[in-house]
Amino acid sequence: MTKTPLSASEGVVRDLPDKAEALPDLSDSSDPSDPSAVPAEEFLRLDRQICFSLNAASRAFNSVYRVVLKELGLTYPQYLVMLVLWEHGELPVKRLGEHLRLDSGTLSPLLKRLEAAGLVRRERSAEDERSVRVNLTEAGADLREQALVVPRRIAAATGFDLREIRDLRARLDRLTLALDAAALEGVPVCE
Amino acid sequence: MTKTPLSASEGVVRDLPDKAEALPDLSDSSDPSDPSAVPAEEFLRLDRQICFSLNAASRAFNSVYRVVLKELGLTYPQYLVMLVLWEHGELPVKRLGEHLRLDSGTLSPLLKRLEAAGLVRRERSAEDERSVRVNLTEAGADLREQALVVPRRIAAATGFDLREIRDLRARLDRLTLALDAAALEGVPVCE
DNA sequence: CACAATTAAGTTGTGCACAACTAAATGGCT
DNA sequence: AGCCATTTAGTTGTGCACAACTTAATTGTG
Numbered sequence: 001m002t003k004t005p006l007s008a009s010e011g012v013v014r015d016l017p018d019k020a021e022a023l024p025d026l027s028d029s030s031d032p033s034d035p036s037a038v039p040a041e042e043f044l045r046l047d048r049q050i051c052f053s054l055n056a057a058s059r060a061f062n063s064v065y066r067v068v069l070k071e072l073g074l075t076y077p078q079y080l081v082m083l084v085l086w087e088h089g090e091l092p093v094k095r096l097g098e099h100l101r102l103d104s105g106t107l108s109p110l111l112k113r114l115e116a117a118g119l120v121r122r123e124r125s126a127e128d129e130r131s132v133r134v135n136l137t138e139a140g141a142d143l144r145e146q147a148l149v150v151p152r153r154i155a156a157a158t159g160f161d162l163r164e165i166r167d168l169r170a171r172l173d174r175l176t177l178a179l180d181a182a183a184l185e186g187v188p189v190c191e
Numbered sequence: 192m193t194k195t196p197l198s199a200s201e202g203v204v205r206d207l208p209d210k211a212e213a214l215p216d217l218s219d220s221s222d223p224s225d226p227s228a229v230p231a232e233e234f235l236r237l238d239r240q241i242c243f244s245l246n247a248a249s250r251a252f253n254s255v256y257r258v259v260l261k262e263l264g265l266t267y268p269q270y271l272v273m274l275v276l277w278e279h280g281e282l283p284v285k286r287l288g289e290h291l292r293l294d295s296g297t298l299s300p301l302l303k304r305l306e307a308a309g310l311v312r313r314e315r316s317a318e319d320e321r322s323v324r325v326n327l328t329e330a331g332a333d334l335r336e337q338a339l340v341v342p343r344r345i346a347a348a349t350g351f352d353l354r355e356i357r358d359l360r361a362r363l364d365r366l367t368l369a370l371d372a373a374a375l376e377g378v379p380v381c382e
Numbered sequence: 383c384a385c386a387a388t389t390a391a392g393t394t395g396t397g398c399a400c401a402a403c404t405a406a407a408t409g410g411c412t
Numbered sequence: 413a414g415c416c417a418t419t420t421a422g423t424t425g426t427g428c429a430c431a432a433c434t435t436a437a438t439t440g441t442g
Binding site: 059062063066092093094104105107108109124128129130131132 | 389390391392393394399400
């Protein structure tokens, strides 16, 4: 077996939405904002759920993009790189990485593949020989035309309207900010 | 260079939260629920943002878990597997995959590593020789004790209270459901 | 100016996700 | 019984994320 069926095939265990209501509603406890009011056992189970949800959403998103992007010949991370280049034009690898929160360990091979595909050119900067500037080729710039339909198709697949998307985005950004901050000053030891 | 600094180092391009307000507010257009009211160019930019947000949140989450789980000797996906086993006990690989939405291509090597670490045992089922049952070893069962603190630390890192976490989870699950459905019956061609 | 620290890109190695495939066991169905 | 479709794990190959490292260019400081 290889691919867990995505559909509502009979035997499938669906942890995601169903159990959401079936489980004890932790937010109904005396003080919903106080995590220490919840027993550790329950908390472990809750963790299982939120982990899974985020993971599942991320992967579901990925796989929808994968389908849509296949006809452009791009992977999802490659699409993200192209989006930045379409919007900003030439950029050194460093800047690209800042936009995407990716380091050279990820970008170097990815850019090599984009270059092999003829979408991008890389050349050492003259002023600073350490820096490599990434440029769109004509083919790369032209691909933007085909990409214009992608967002609509994705948005349609989510079933969310624009307001919901915006709202979800805001929450996710807030989450990311908090997590980054926590990662910086060391993850809290207990509390 | 290798790791894009997570901190507020001066030159860092922060696409995530700042631009959220700086950009034209698409949801203020005449009809927020009608995507076709938005020009394709804007839509492409919006897509860039929501993609990035989801991706960034997922990776930020991952890296916080990575830090916390390192002292347990687990990766994040391995932790997810252990959570399922702690909750359900012995399971065939197939069921494990259903809980986690992972196929054998991902699980087989992962379980092999967990087995090498002495946390699980795998044995062919007697009734059905196709099936492999995954069992916790004593060490694997014991590890649960240490894992009990993980959820609190993560929750603390998010800065979200339980209600917000629950709410975010509900949205993500809804998103996943919609995306799965779309993936099933083919992603909409244009719409 | 010289030399240490910093910065940019790339390389190597590990682990995960997934598509495509193989191998073996099982369950019908005739 | 014999055969074929299905089911279950596993394998192989590609691409991404990231840690740890290397190399080379640049900057800062004495």
